[in-house]
Amino acid sequence: MISAQTFALPQMAAANNAKTASGQSTDAQSTCGKCVTKPVIYQVFTRLFGNTQTANIPWGTKAQNGVGKMSDFTPKALESIKSLGVSHIWYTGIPHHALVGDYSEYGIGIDDPDVVKGRAGSPYAVKDYYNVNPDLADDPAKRLEEFEALIARTHAAGMKVVIDIVPNHVARGYHSLSAPQGVSDFGADDNTRLAYARDNDFYYVAGTPFEVPDLSQDLKALGGEAHPLVDGKFEEFPAKWTGNGARAAKPDQNDWYETVKINYGIKPDGSIDHPQLPKGFATKSVAEHYAFWQQVPKQSIPSSWHKFNQIAQYWLAKGVDGFRYDMAEMVPVAFWSYLNSNIKQTNPDALLLAEVYTPSRYRDYIHQSKMDYLYDKVGLYDSLKAIIQGKAGTQAIERDRESVADIAGHMLHFLENHDEQRIASPEFAGDPKSALPAMVISTTLSQAPTLLYFGQEVGEDGSEEAGFGKPSRTSIFDYIGVPAHQRFMNMGKFDGGQSSKEELSLRAYYAKLLNLSHSLSALSSEYGDLHTANIAQDKGYDADLFAFSRFDDKQRLIIVSNFAKDKAKHLTLELPTALINRWQLAPGNYPLREMLSDEKPKTPLTLTTKGGQVTLDLAPLESKVLVVGEK
Template sequence: MTEKNKMNKTHTKVKAKSGPNCKMAMTALALCCFIAPAIAAAPEKAAIYQIFTRLYGNDKQVNKPWGTVAENGVGKFADIDDKALADIKALGITHVWYTGVLHHASVTDYSTYGIGMDDPDVVKGRAGSPYAIRDYYNVDPDLARDPAKRLQEFEALIKRSHNHGLKVIIDIVPNHVARGYDSVTAPDGVKSLGADDNNQLAYSKHNDFYYVPGADFQVPDFGPKDLPLGGAKAPGLDGQFAESPAKWTGNGSRSHQPRVDDWYETVKINYGLRPDGSHDFPSLPADAATWNTTKHGAFWRQQDPQQLPSSWAKMRDIARFWLAKGVDGFRYDMAEMVPVEFWSYLNSDIKRIKPDAMLLAEVYDPSRYRDYLHLGKMDFLYDKVGMYDTLKAVIQGRQGTDSIGLAHEAVADIAPHMLHFLENHDEQRIASPEFAGDPRKALPAMVVSSLLTQAPTLVYFAQELGEDGSEDAGFGKPSRTSIFDYVGVPALQRYRQAKRTGEASPADIAGLRRYYQQLLTLSLNEPALRGELRLLPLPANSLFGFIRQSGPDRLLVLSHFGAEPLALEQQLGPELVAEDHGQQSMILSSLLTDIDGKPIQAELLQGKLRLKLPPYSSAVFRLPVEVGASQ
């Protein structure tokens, strides 16, 4: 149930102060609204560090466009050693999402290890897309020092991560797999996806894929700028790929010749959705949104297995395989392209085996959010089209800070379950010219993103170091660190080099990382941040503020998105401070220093707050217990 916001209509006087380098300030800090948690059992705060595993330990600085693994280098599981994990843990991280772990299609030759070559006509980049899975029962040979023992090396990384108090998340890509999918390392008795399909039927409930009967697959009509490997020659690169009949492409294209902008390197998995859009599996009862995972699991166990598409049990068994290896949860790629009933089936089974597993889904349709949480039993969804897009627009000056509150209110009833982030593998780097051009400009947004709700915070590797993603790696283009190519990450390389030699990190990196460390640690440890949220009515041009409260603990958070210092002289509303409170001034020190390590302080005198916020800064003040008419 969603509670309506309780609007407070108290008005206070406004006094503005100006100076040589100060903008005009403010409306009074009266309480605007009270937002109570709509879901009683909010999850524990989590901070997730997403590592693109292939790139993390790569110290080569060649970065040749379309470079081979020998030319540009590649990181290994072993590079994420105890020192690296201790450093990640110290940043204030609870979970590590190892991205690109599963064996995916690639142009690199590992045939000496019994691994067949992938066809470069249906591979993006040289290293390949991590979301074109080739074998769900093994990990990528690029990541192992000994590819023959690649699975054992990943198991060792899981164990190391656990030893440092870090939980491990990996991807499951339910909607599609590589065109050349072939699970040659599956456990005994497990057949590869599609092995028993009747490919003369466009659709059958127990086919794992969809087909285009009577038509052979043709590679896209590549233009000069779209040629595989940038037009370089390579074994097997001949403009053909043997697939007869053709399968539907991962993004749903039913053509035997997908377009260049289709996900042509993948094929779509069939979960029992007929081509006309109707479903071929049992429906959940009307009240299933109120069920817990135990009841969801019982519902599916009562069904005749023949009534369920065969792909369901196969994907369930894949998840069980990785849980048995010690994985603590999954990030589901493009979850909204798979029926919500399947998620009920899968996630209830995962929670039966591992109740504390973290289940995170990529969903972009706000109208479906609550279905995937309440029916699909996801723990967390991407808050991309709401909070991320809004914060990016505020950083870039395209929207005012009032839009942040609106983005939150749209999901207030499910806010603890909406993952917050400013970077991930799909998005532009903050420091890229296409986004902000300067990592400092995003720090107020990072504070809001981390402290506004109990939702998890995601940090993409090297985000905390100011990486700008400017390398032209080949298939992947600048502004986003390429996930398709062999490439180095310069900011991370500089930081790792300093850690190895014992030298001080470059100043631009050290200060930024220290700020992230303060912020993430604060977000995990402050009791007030587990409680209620109250938004403050502040000017929409540069300032956003709120209070988080749990019992007597209250934190006042102010984030200034502007490029100039901001002087505040504000009369606090009666909900924050009694009019006759104290005649002596009180100095409040921010729990968060600025990026240069300087403390931000405010004076509180007779209910009036005075402070000066530097550009792109935030302050987090603990309000004394005795301040306020009531607790």
């Protein structure tokens, strides 16, 4: 039974060098310095978080639908986020991106709606890397100072700040108003007569003008609304390659037509035209990578590499503590070694998170590119979603775990983010409680950090018709309200005053679960497989269940989840002799303490020289995190 009580924040556990059950080090901190061993990252869509308006008119303006501000992250708001066990806030949509709005009185050029997705614009079509989205500011003229104040408030609340860098592409109308002296815009020095040159920042369709793609009715600029600039034209000569690599002067409507591809020294035929890492550098330290790039002649490093390093250093100097890299696998591995080693030279504790979807390349991005964390989407996320939807059994979890066992501490676990469907949407689960067993496993399975997307903790369903795109994901393109989150926010009180009992209960569960990341030392150490042995026996354990152990020399945990939505489970869980030997416990009865509820387990864990067993009852969708006590 989920309790709606509030929970005190435990102290963060000291970092440990983690090992798998096989004894192989996962080296979870090999590039992460002194950062928290199991960070909890709260992704918040900055533009939506503080919005209190509830009209939710499709394609609505700021006046109609409202817009959140950086000032909405008050000490009270940040305290509320911190109470969830959060160590880092990923403020999505901070860099100034293209949007449909008039800020010309602040010297900002007006963006053409024909190359903007939605009315509020995509946060991944950045038009000025040296300033902040003016929509987020109370005073757009002081938007950079307002973000610096937000960084300071976040730090004062005991959390760190992560923002996006989008290395693969920028907005078609990129132009910085705030670049430091000596920093030139992307493309400013390009030879546009050439389709490719190593130090061109963009690729060109030489001699050919850009054409706006033909858009279907549901994708038309501003939903078909009349606007002086909605004329199917955008001046760009010569045309640049589109962000997803499309090379036509007139991209398709399904291309990333609002963006242009950055050139990293890869020729159009795919051959490499940039410095590469020497063989054996996968085993080298970040410091050794930095030293290597220091001796590479600067003139041999492509222009775009220098520009992104300048961008990263600019934000580090303002107090940003890390970066989330969009579509990281669309740029070269060697570039990441260059950028990340420079970042770590400035801030060894910077958190570096990459969006990568190709499992065969995971180790390259961790060991050679020196990323701290990668998305565990094509793996654990996909499997957990399939299990929740009744399309797979729990054996998929153990398969996915084994596939990344050597890099487990580097794989970010999540069930929602801005790209994925909301759990409560009909397209995913239709009910936020259906994902609780998966969330327990996602949080406790390994040394990996956990990502929580704002509103997930109160069951946001993403059902609003915002404008560009379809429901099931909270819109990142338009001005919109986020109803379940708004009810908890309660006009800035952050007390759940408008929330339902179910929403408060759900949030309390998330808070208790995520705070275990910092209070249970075993979650940062070794893993013991309980699923394989138990699924082979007929003692009530079936494909709806998943069980495992986490342990260190001070603490032993048994974790078991029931994915069945309408079926309670009565089972006898067997513990193999090999695990008991690793625990170094003598035969006898050991009491258990349940960490996710106030319920006291009815039977102890019994250990013998031949193994151990415990009898458990789990309600539908119930999970237990059991601490093994003293005899």
